Amino acid sequence: MIKRLFVIMTVVAVAIATSAADVDSVLKGLKARIAPDGRVAIWNVTTTMDGDIAVINGTVGYQDQLDAINAELESYNINYKNNIKVLANEIAANEQWALVKLSIATLRCEPKHSSEIATQALMGMPLRVIEIGDDWLRVQCPDNYIAYVPESSVKFMSQQDLDSWKCAERYIVTIYDDQLVTEPKGDETVSDLVLGDILNFVKKKGKWMQLATPDGRTGWVKSSSVENFDKWVQQNIDLKKIEKTARRMMGSSYLWGGTSTKVTDCSGLAKVSYFSNGIILQRDASQQALTGLKINDWHEAQLCDLLFFGNSATGRVTHVGLYLRDGKYIHCSGQVKINDLNPDAPDYLYSPLSISRINGMIGTKGIVYVRNHGWYFKK
Numbered sequence: 391m392i393k394r395l396f397v398i399m400t401v402v403a404v405a406i407a408t409s410a411a412d413v414d415s416v417l418k419g420l421k422a423r424i425a426p427d428g429r430v431a432i433w434n435v436t437t438t439m440d441g442d443i444a445v446i447n448g449t450v451g452y453q454d455q456l457d458a459i460n461a462e463l464e465s466y467n468i469n470y471k472n473n474i475k476v477l478a479n480e481i482a483a484n485e486q487w488a489l490v491k492l493s494i495a496t497l498r499c500e501p502k503h504s505s506e507i508a509t510q511a512l513m514g515m516p517l518r519v520i521e522i523g524d525d526w527l528r529v530q531c532p533d534n535y536i537a538y539v540p541e542s543s544v545k546f547m548s549q550q551d552l553d554s555w556k557c558a559e560r561y562i563v564t565i566y567d568d569q570l571v572t573e574p575k576g577d578e579t580v581s582d583l584v585l586g587d588i589l590n591f592v593k594k595k596g597k598w599m600q601l602a603t604p605d606g607r608t609g610w611v612k613s614s615s616v617e618n619f620d621k622w623v624q625q626n627i628d629l630k631k632i633e634k635t636a637r638r639m640m641g642s643s644y645l646w647g648g649t650s651t652k653v654t655d656c657s658g659l660a661k662v663s664y665f666s667n668g669i670i671l672q673r674d675a676s677q678q679a680l681t682g683l684k685i686n687d688w689h690e691a692q693l694c695d696l697l698f699f700g701n702s703a704t705g706r707v708t709h710v711g712l713y714l715r716d717g718k719y720i721h722c723s724g725q726v727k728i729n730d731l732n733p734d735a736p737d738y739l740y741s742p743l744s745i746s747r748i749n750g751m752i753g754t755k756g757i758v759y760v761r762n763h764g765w766y767f768k769k
Contacts, residue, residue, distance in 0.1 A: 410437040413444040413468060420462045425455065429674065430534040432477060432520065435459070444470040451520050451536070452478050477521045477528070487552045488517045488529065488544035489604035493582045494650045495544065497537035501526035507647025508537035509673055510658070513581070514560070514588025514604060516552060516765040517544065532765050533661075535673040545604040556768050559591040560619035561601055563611075564666075566638055566651050570609035574598040580609030585635070585651045586665055588619060623761035625668050627749055629693040635666040636694075636712050639726045649673075656710050659722045660696055663712060664748065670763060671748070672756045675710035681756035682746030688717070688731045692749065697721075697731070697742040707743060 425431035432451035589601035645653035711721030
């Protein structure tokens with residue numbers, strides 16, 4: 391009886407996938423498992439029928455997605471033809487990676503300067519190239535966020551080039567902002583610098599250090615403004631350091647998509663503050679809200695816990711701040727400022743929908759030390 395039931399179920403499973411809608415349903419289930427968020431995965435897949443053959447069309451970002459589609463369809467015994475294009479497979483070997491060569495590069499939702507800002511990337515940040523168009527690249531950032539960057543903002547690299555860069559002597563900017571100048575004590579600028587920029591070491595002269603940008607421009611910066619990258623990444627979580635970075639940005643203006651010490655949005659403030667401590671968070675507030683240890687009540691919140699705000703009716707997260715002490719939190723809303731969670735306080739603003747603790751959760755989904763990220767160091 392059990393064997394007969396199994397046979398019937400198998401026949402039903404095969405029979406289900408007899409139309410484009412049925413196959414689409416199978417692939418929709420797969421997408422929900424491996425590519426649910428369009429901000430971090432490319433998945434444009436459709437199905438048509440050629441007689442009893444399902445023809446799968448569209449694009450995905452990487453080969454592992456195509457492999458997963460083939461495995462899923464085969465598990466349902468679907469007769470199919472796969473016409474899916476894998477974007478990353480079209481990239482030449484010497485252009486598979488890129489390093490940001492500007493102090494801050496602006497990434498957009500579409501490949502045009504008039505498009506909405508998606509995020510920002512800092513000098514020396516490795517980007518995985520997914521697609522190359524006219525003057526624009528579609529890239530994936532270390533936090534997995536996908537957006538478009540002008541080709542003029544980056545230096546192409548092969549995998550071999552990137553591996554060499556991982557082993558090079560590098561320095562990271564550790565102060566709010568600075569200048570790379572042509573001569574020690576000079577005032578002619580090679581590039582501006584911001585917290586988190588990564589450059590290659592050239593030589594040291596007294597209290598000054600000569601560094602090179604990813605595209606080979608060299609200049610000088612005070613040694614006190616930078617730290618050896620290999621040493622910097624060994625730091626463990628320091629909540630007071632994260633708080634100090636956030637407070638250092640007090641009064642700075644809001645920019646949708648901003649993720650640097652010059653301008654930031656709410657989730658950008660959280661990312662910049664934690665990155666100063668060698669920790670990579672997810673890009674958007676709604677993504678950050680899905681990470682970390684959940685805290686039930688703000689009275690139980692600790693320093694630098696992430697507070698999420700939004701629509702209490704739908705639960706949709708639209709804003710994030712960092713908890714300080716005694717009900718105070720710092721966030722970027724119009725500008726970086728401090729408000730209170732206590733409804734009776736004169737500077738009360740918003741009540742949180744949820745709270746996430748990053749401390750103690752590094753290495754869990756969406757939270758990673760830079761030192762453990764394979765794009766920065768060989769594994």
